[in-house]
Amino acid sequence: MLPYKKSTKFSEVLADYPGAPEYLAKKNPKFKSLKNAIVVQLMAPKITLAKMAKKHGMTFEELISVLENGVKSGEMKNGEEFKKRINEANNVKEQIKALMKALFEEGENVDEIKERFKEIVSQANPVVIAIAESELTREGYSIQDLMKACDVHLELFKDQLMNSRRKIEKTHPLWRFIKDHDAMMFWFEDGLRISRELKERNGYEDAKDLIEKLNGIMKHLRESENHDVRQENTLFPVLEKYGVEEPPAIMWDEHSKMKERRNYIEKLLGGIPNIPYDEFVDKLQGAFTYLVEVFVKHTQKEQEILYNVALDILSEKDWEDIQRESDRLGYFELPKEVLEDE
Numbered sequence: 001m002l003p004y005k006k007s008t009k010f011s012e013v014l015a016d017y018p019g020a021p022e023y024l025a026k027k028n029p030k031f032k033s034l035k036n037a038i039v040v041q042l043m044a045p046k047i048t049l050a051k052m053a054k055k056h057g058m059t060f061e062e063l064i065s066v067l068e069n070g071v072k073s074g075e076m077k078n079g080e081e082f083k084k085r086i087n088e089a090n091n092v093k094e095q096i097k098a099l100m101k102a103l104f105e106e107g108e109n110v111d112e113i114k115e116r117f118k119e120i121v122s123q124a125n126p127v128v129i130a131i132a133e134s135e136l137t138r139e140g141y142s143i144q145d146l147m148k149a150c151d152v153h154l155e156l157f158k159d160q161l162m163n164s165r166r167k168i169e170k171t172h173p174l175w176r177f178i179k180d181h182d183a184m185m186f187w188f189e190d191g192l193r194i195s196r197e198l199k200e201r202n203g204y205e206d207a208k209d210l211i212e213k214l215n216g217i218m219k220h221l222r223e224s225e226n227h228d229v230r231q232e233n234t235l236f237p238v239l240e241k242y243g244v245e246e247p248p249a250i251m252w253d254e255h256s257k258m259k260e261r262r263n264y265i266e267k268l269l270g271g272i273p274n275i276p277y278d279e280f281v282d283k284l285q286g287a288f289t290y291l292v293e294v295f296v297k298h299t300q301k302e303q304e305i306l307y308n309v310a311l312d313i314l315s316e317k318d319w320e321d322i323q324r325e326s327d328r329l330g331y332f333e334l335p336k337e338v339l340e341d342e
């Protein structure tokens with residue numbers, strides 16, 4: 001009988017049997033998250049065996065018995081694979097940290113560093129990136145510093161998006177959907193930029209011009225909700241007709257989340273000057289950062305997955321219906337900056 005109690009932390013098991021995560025993941029599909037060495041490393045010191053069992057839908061006794069069988073049968077190995085993956089992840093993490101520090105310092109070869117950073121980040125596990133960021137904060141780097149890395153990250157997403165895009169003719173209904181995305185991205189980024197600029201101002205009175213600009217951007221963003229309505233009423237139902245149900249449902253859900261956050265920003269702007277200026281700026285910046293991040297990922301999913309699936313399975317007639325219905329629902333005005341690069 002293994003000497004573990006309900007309150008034993010998984011890290012103690014790991015110290016005795018480094019092969020435990022690999023073995024559990026192999027034994028039971030419920031434990032597949034244990035294949036991710038980074039996740040294991042993060043959660044092992046925090047989670048108790050009782051909690052872990054519950055999380056994976058079994059009793060503490062059942063978990064112990066699975067572990068015991070592994071020890072007896074010799075299936076629970078020494079964890080070489082696990083250690084190797086941890087080492088690799090730590091290696092990547094250290095590289096990311098070094099590149100981020102170089103980015104913050106804005107030295108001469110900043111473009112070269114940006115390129116290297118993009119390369120490594122595009123292949124790294126998001127959890128590793130998050131750990132690198134939180135370690136840097138603990139080492140004393142500021143949020144403003146991390147923003148610089150965040151911007152490069154954003155650039156990277158946009159590069160990827162542009163490169164993976166299929167070329168769509170201007171006459172095709174998808175062309176407009178994609179342009180809508182570019183327009184929304186343009187306004188989100190503008191909002192983020194302004195919300196950062198607000199930090200340099202001394203109060204509402206001093207920031208009047210920027211707040212006016214923000215109100216303008218929010219008006220555009222509100223009008224651009226018409227893009228979501230058009231998709232939800234034309235493209236999504238057609239895809240569902242072909243049995244593609246889950247992706248549109250996810251997109252729909254993300255639309256609602258983004259809409260909530262947009263409403264929140266409008267409420268913040270509408271509440272001026274009832275909350276202290278510094279608090280207003282922090283909340284605004286947080287909301288725009290969230291929106292930009294969610295929007296970039298959302299757009300990537302729509303363009304790389306949803307639209308490609310649609311191009312593969314929809315008929316000519318479907319596209320004609322989508323076009324007609326889109327025309328009926330109407331459009332919002334695209335900014336000239338977005339039309340210029342045509």
Ligand SMILES: [Fe+2]
Pocket residue numbers: 228231251255298302
């Ligand atoms: Fe969307």
